[in-house]
Amino acid sequence: MMKSTTLRQTAARRIALTVILLTGMSFITDTLMAATVKVTMHAKENTVVIDNKGTKYPALTFDGAVPGPVVRVKEGDIVDFTLVNEEGNELNHSMDFHAAVVDVLNEFAPVEPGKTKSYKFKAKYPGVFMYHCGANPMVQHIARGMYGIIIVDPKDGYSKNYPKPDREYVLIQSQFFPDPNDVSGMLKNEGWTNSLINGKVFHYDPVHDPDAKLVLQSKPGELVRIFFVNANVNMPVALHPIAGIWERVYPNGNPKNILYGMQTYNVAVAEASTFDIISPDDRATNNAIVDHTMSAALRGAITVLMNKPDADPKAGKEDNILPR
Secondary structure, eight states: OOHHHHHHHHHHHHHHHHHHHHHHHHHHOOOHHOOEEEEEEEEEEEEEEOOOTTOEEEEEEETBBSSSHHHHETTOEEEEEEEOOOOOOOOOOOEEETTOSSSSTTTOOOOTTTTTEEEEEEEOSSSEEEEEEOSHHHHHHHHHTOOEEEEEEETTTSSSSSSSOOEEEEEEEEOOOSSSSSSHHHHHSOOOOOEETTTBBBOOTTTTOTTTOEEEOOOOEEEEEEEEEEOOOOOOOEEEEEEOOOOEETTTTTTOOOOOEOOOOEEEEEOOOEEEEEESSSEEEEEEEESHHHHHHHOOOOEEEOOOTTTTTTTSSTOOOOOO
């Protein structure tokens, strides 16, 4: 009896040791796979073009463009971020990554002109997240262009429920207030005249704007993935693909959050989500990706996706996911 008990205890110890070793190996593997990704952005107060005919606007920007650069990392990576508030700027600026779990009074604190600030954070959750300037008045800094997207790819890669897309595109919607100093109007949601997609009115819509030169492209039957950010300061977005249905919607872009066969999905202010769409594979078709809030759609929030056999093979791939 004692021998049998001893054998059971020995077996239990071995099982426990194996579990500990495997857990430790998993931790070591995750640690080794994680990378430190250095990201530096310059806060700039510069003029940008906000429509297809060349209208200029005094914007607040990251790296001189609206929206700011696409940041893409993998779940578990360490983001080593530096913000440079360029000398000659008039305003304080800051960086609020919605993908970061830090201290709002420390990492997200404002930076004075001519100074820099660095901090690190771990990309703990996969998905798509907004980033923006949080300096006071925040509503003005966002409305004038200080926003962008950070994509955190899942550490486990693609799967049956999160298949590899044929093409990917970033779409970021925002409200345009022509008076850059009307903070009161921005707070009251008064005085905005247009919706911007990736910084321009009807950016990818030659149907409603003959001056538009760009559209999104795919081949018939391809899986197109849209990373969408609502950078409006006040209004939610009812995102709908005219002449299509969202094959899958991933709220917050997390592969564990899946909705199937959605006609329209509501994206809250400062929220981001991922949308998959597949066009018919037997003919060329077109979709219009719109904010079905008509006051936004008909003021600029329409994007044309052309599904055609001769689609540009580079469109929606690698560095071409945010067409400018």
